Amino acid sequence: MSAPVTDEISAQLPDGSTRTLPRGASALDLAKTIGARLAKAAVAAEVDGQLVDLTRPLADGAAVRIITANTPEGRDVLRHSTAHVMAQAVCSLWPGARYAIGPAINDGFYYDFELPGGVHFHDEDLARIEAEMRRIIAASQPFAREEHGIAEGLELFADQPFKREIIEQVASAAAGAAKVDAELSAETSSDPAVVTIYRNSDAFVDLCRGPHVPSTDRLGHFKLLRVAGAYWRGDEKRPQLQRIYGTAWESDDELKSYLHRMQEAERRDHRRLGAELDLFSFPEEIGSGLAVFHPKGGLIRRLMEDYSRERHAAAGYEFVYTPHVTKADLFEVSGHLDWYADGMFPPMELDGGQRYYVKPMNCPFHILIYKSRQRSYRELPLRLFEFGSVYRYELSGAIHGLTRVRGLTMDDAHIFCAREQMAGELEQLLRFVLDLLSDFGLADFYLELSTRPEGKSVGTDEEWAEATAALDSVGRQMGLELVLDEGGGAFYGPKISVQARDAIGRSWQMSTIQVDFQLPQRFGLSYVGADNGRHQPIMIHRALFGSVERFLAVLVEHYAGAFPTWLAPVQVKVLPVRDDHLAYAEEVAAELKRQGRRVEVDPAAEPLGARVRRGRLEKVPYLLVVGDDDVTSGTIGVNARGAESPERNVALADFAERLAAEVAAHGAPEAVPER
């Protein structure tokens, strides 16, 4: 009793309507019946919840969604297809090249290669590869999907060891041997017994789950960006491959806009602005990853630290100071030497063989303060805070400006509390964190919960579960997006971290909060409870800025160097129009300084235009121009940073009041000027 075979099928659209199509019709045919523009913008289809090629014949009754190039899924398809074209181009330019993995990533794609004879790509090769890619695109090659068995697949990729390894691994995973990496899943069919490939031409075949655009003529708005080394399968013990990164978009406008965003990020680079604004430097004489702060950078840093201290005092923290070096024993007890010895500066041998380490963490020192005498439950929670400078031997290749250094200062505190106080303390803490970050102008947050790292941790399952649940519950209460970072915790406990998005939408990990049952145990911490019995406290490790250096770097990039007035090293510059206005300019400056403002006078040795330009390049919030009119009537001309045009004849007292209010308002984000 089978249904009668007809020549027609029906397809259901996302809006619930259905269309009738001839049997054998594809999603592309469907798109054409809807409109020529849709058919042109389409790059793939979602059929019954699965992404497939546009050209695949539809089953009767299928639910079909046409994926256009300007959607996240559509861009992934474009980028993945562009990666294939790049691999084809590389193989045609370097016969015998082996290609490994080439996925779509955020804003682009990459592909990893091994070139014959150990040859490496050079920057100049990118232009050649791009030219070859444009030739392939112009040839309108179809992406033809084929399915093969495992043995056939291995045969097809006889000269491609990386592809064979992927096929073999997926096949053995299917046999129950192992889990397939997420990384490989895009390369392989959803059915492990089937090897899916895409054939672009006789010369090029790639292993791939798809979907792909129907033909290379759908591509073209791309650019190759850089070459880099990358370990095969991300494993430093495996061969290092040559990776080419590129970006691809659905239109030239989108491509240009992306490249513009990249330029904008470069313009904000704290390493560049740090030198231009004379904030800090990395003298080679000192060593890699070790910064010095110049007066202006030092001033910003002091303002950040002073404000943080004020807030911490108000939040019930007590301030402590601890040394920079310690006997090895302390880090043996804490466990740091077991887990992180490679990341520590090597020990100094002193006093007949006694080993001393420069500290990479402050926690054991704060623990010793806790341990210095017997503690009562009445003292808890005990919150010990320190701007603690620590030194970590970061790998030379990991060092990056102020964001990854070998010497840094943490706004570090450890909260010792009773187990039953933990939840309340965490909640109060997270509110405190978000509030403090907001005062620095960061307002767009999400949270990340990092759980137990498998095989790299200590403690019982119960402790981990309890700590993780506490963090999870507090995170949920904040009403913020909470994402899971599986296995990202420290060896002694899970953590929740606050991620902040900056002015151009990049996210930075800022604060971290960690619950720790282990160190109190290792150090044998206790307090006397109301029941007169001994109890073990738990510890909460937390850093809000993370590292002061890194936080400053984030602020530089967030504000593009144009710090809000309360943090600006120079808040006001007074520019006399001529030398004979200098005395009045000095008076204006003196009055503002008396009110606590940071003011400089730039005398008339150069034309006014040149001094205004310099003030703007220095991103000073207010440039005050004073000339004849102002001297006679006690006014100033106010040139506010980012303002369209200057204000003339402003009464000094009015301006001073406005400035005082702005400084008091702290982190209210203001318009960031373009130059």
Add this chain to the structure above:
RNA sequence: GCCCGGGUAGCUCAGUGGCAGAGCAGCGCACUCGUAAUGCGCAGGUCGUGGGUUCAAAUCCCACCUCGGGCUCCA
């Protein structure tokens, strides 16, 4: 740590085997100006460091330091 590419004046960079250069910044003098670069002059360099090749090295070779882009790592 690994792969690739850099390191020349305070900064940005030119200079591919034969005299060490430019612009900006700095200093001096002149200019005295109402909102994004006034003019002239002067000074400034162990060409990252060490070794090698050569009649001759910024330039070619080796090692190291350091910076950048990635990978790995990030308590």
